[in-house]
Amino acid sequence: MPGTDARTGTEGGSSSGHPTGPPGGVEATDGPVRVRIRYAKVGKVRFTGHRDVVRMWERAFRRSGLPVAWSEGFSPHPLISFGLALPTGAESRAEYLDVVLRDTPHVDDLPERLSELLPAGVDAHAVGILGKEAGSLQQEVSSCSWKLEVLGLAAGELASRVERLLAAPSVLVERERKGRVVHDDLRPAVLSLATSVAVDAPGAGGRTGGVWIAAELATRPRGVRPRELLGGLGPEVALSRACRMHQWIERDGARWEPLEHGGAGTRVGATHAEERAS
């Protein structure tokens, strides 16, 4: 949801103006602040949809007592904006949301406090206060890294399919858009792709049988979903599990994670670097 406006406050809260701290600063934000949260969605809860996750967070914020700012107008709503929707059934180690708070929160224990109020499997892992120049997640995130467990092909055959896909100038897949079947080229969105048998599969619970694929998929101009990628590898390739490992913001040739970029000043939680795909 672009257009998140840090100036909007509500009664009882300060709506006096912009955050006054320096870009990337930590101090002296006595007005509304934008807070970015990274969270995971793993286990049974992965079968809930994007709108369900939105409601879980709204309820958790209400229970938390955090001073969430609200929009004004005919139909006021809390100023929480979510990034790219995660396909229902996929897990994630790297979901993000931005929330506008009327006052600077005490961030140290925020991930723990929020996780307690969220359903099992949805856990806040890191929190950062955004500088005012930071764009929205929807505007800025340009690609995502995935780990996919696939069934239907042996590892060797899958590896050669992967090579073939990477070598192809274009890979057309059928998609339905607004009730009509269209043919899209997904090749430009495949930034990297590799089979990897030995990765530590998140949440796989020791199950075997599938082959793991690591993929980085662009979100623009039109995102590619894991299932669509597998369609490009052949009709017999079936998705067993998917986990979004990272989201990336590309700026000036460098790749950043959303909590490292945009002047995120105060931050708690792991940097995620240890998990970074090569």
Add this chain to the structure above:
Amino acid sequence: MEPESLWPRIEPLLLDVQKPARYIGGEEGACTPVHRPGTVSWLLCYPDTYEVGLPNQGLQILYEILNERPDALAERAYAPWVDMEQAMRAAGVPLFSVENHLPAAAFDVLAFNLSAELVYTNVLNMVDLAGIPVRADRRAASDPLVVAGGHCAFNPEPLADFVDAFVLGDGEEAVGEVTDVLATWSAAPTQGRDRATVLRRLAQVPGVYVPSLYVPRYEGGRLVSVEATDGAPATVEKRAVADLADWPYPRNQLVPLTEVVHDRLNVEVFRGCTRGCRFCQAGMITRPVRERPVEQVRSMVEAGLERTGYEEVALTSLSTADFSGIEQLVRDVIGTPRHEGRVSVSLPSLRVDAFTVGTAAEIQRVRRTGLTFAPEGGTWRMRRVINKLISEEDLYSAVDAAFSQGWRRVKLYFLIGLPTERDEDVVGIAELGTRCAEIGRRHHRGATVVASVGGFVPKPHTPFQWASQDTVAELQRKVDLLRRAAKGARGLTIRWHDPEATAAEGIASRGDRRVGAVIERVWRAGGTFQEWTERFDLVRWTDALAAEGLTLDEVVHRERQAGECLPWSHVSAGLHSDFLWQDWQEALAGGAVEDCRWTPCYDCGACTGLGVEHVVASPEPPAGGSQGTGQDLANGGRVPVRLVTGARD
């Protein structure tokens, strides 16, 4: 011995079904009980989809009461949607609980909530999916007991061949007494359980009906008697808790992970209704009125909002505007500083009067989109027959108040096919609707009125239980008549319920035990989810009736005669049958009955028979005048509220 979780086998199925979150459980407030010897395990089943069934308050109340007992536990199951059922059958996965994902057959009891007749085929389907024979007489010693409760249990006969025991009325106390009876039975090794004995013992629990101990007799194709055997009571009386204050449940309302209907906090403010609308089964079978103390309502609302994070609370009952001190209560809830003005209160059933609209305006400060009233009948004559005595002035002033206070859309509920109905009563719906739309346009150019029209189905234990039900053709003719009459009316939209679904509802509503075979045929022909338009086909029902030698005329349309043995005559909601008959005759004569909360008792039987009284906090009828009762309350007549004491004898 803890049964094994089916989750690893369920999980792969969820990638390819619609709304997989229906099957994962994980709600805030859910219990994950440990199954161990010495506990009676209940699987509480709702025979419709998760999103329809999850909010059901009756099921949630029993869930908590059972899980609080050291000798019982409860999990929940919902009807899997068609795609999931297919996937489960293909993979050999049986019906499962959403908490521990255990197979249904591993529980001692499958308990079904029956809130509508058209879900009956789903009950059979769920029992079958559990791997249990659908017919009670085919079940083995090791099979779970299949029990059922809820409003539709007041005519248990259509499901009598499939359900081992029904519980009639409020379940709060009965569920514990049933658990007590089941303790020794469930402690026995499953192969050695004595089903017949435990059923005979259950039949001795007040409110429990064990259909296999009752023998129906037919003469000339008609039911003439239903006789109790084996020491079972001749008439099974319903249960009614005397004081809701003793039962502040649910304390931990389930907060689902996915969207469901009525996705909000629900707090029941009273049970029962004495408005006396003659078509309304809920009002008749839940008497007497028992209000929850307002302090308890307040604390349930506060604790519930804080625990759940919901920002909407519904104060539920059959007519919440009648709750003593309702205005102050809603003002207090929305005015609580901690809520920062963001909590909204909804009153699911509004009375038709301007005063009530004022209260609604106060509580619905935002999202003022639509307001609903239920005049039910199109003319004053019709409304006298059904005892819903809303004057036209009441309705117009309510509608005027709604539009003037910012609502843009008013929805009006009506029934067609009511006893004594004439064409002018049907056309009257269009006239009322048109007039309401005109009133709306005085306030907004875009004001709209939707008249939503349902087909009347006579219900057991109501004064209309003897009435004839209109045929599909007659209801369709009336719908067409109404649409013609409403044609060209600006801002008025007519919506109507499918007359064919009304006919099928009629089969199960007043059918006798022979209808069970019809339900089984419809189920075997694939007729699940009959409340869902895309899944419904009346031909399945008429074919099944024909195969069983029955007709719609006999089961549905026929007016019942005085003294006829009604299929539910051996179960009682507390109402005297001569009261119901007199009220039926009054209806035909156009006579009204007053609300006995504020006028002397007319002895319907509910209080006296059950030894329970009305519990009403205020001796004064609600402000706002006569709406819905036809009473002259102009001088504010104070009447005693503890109207009747003690049992009859």
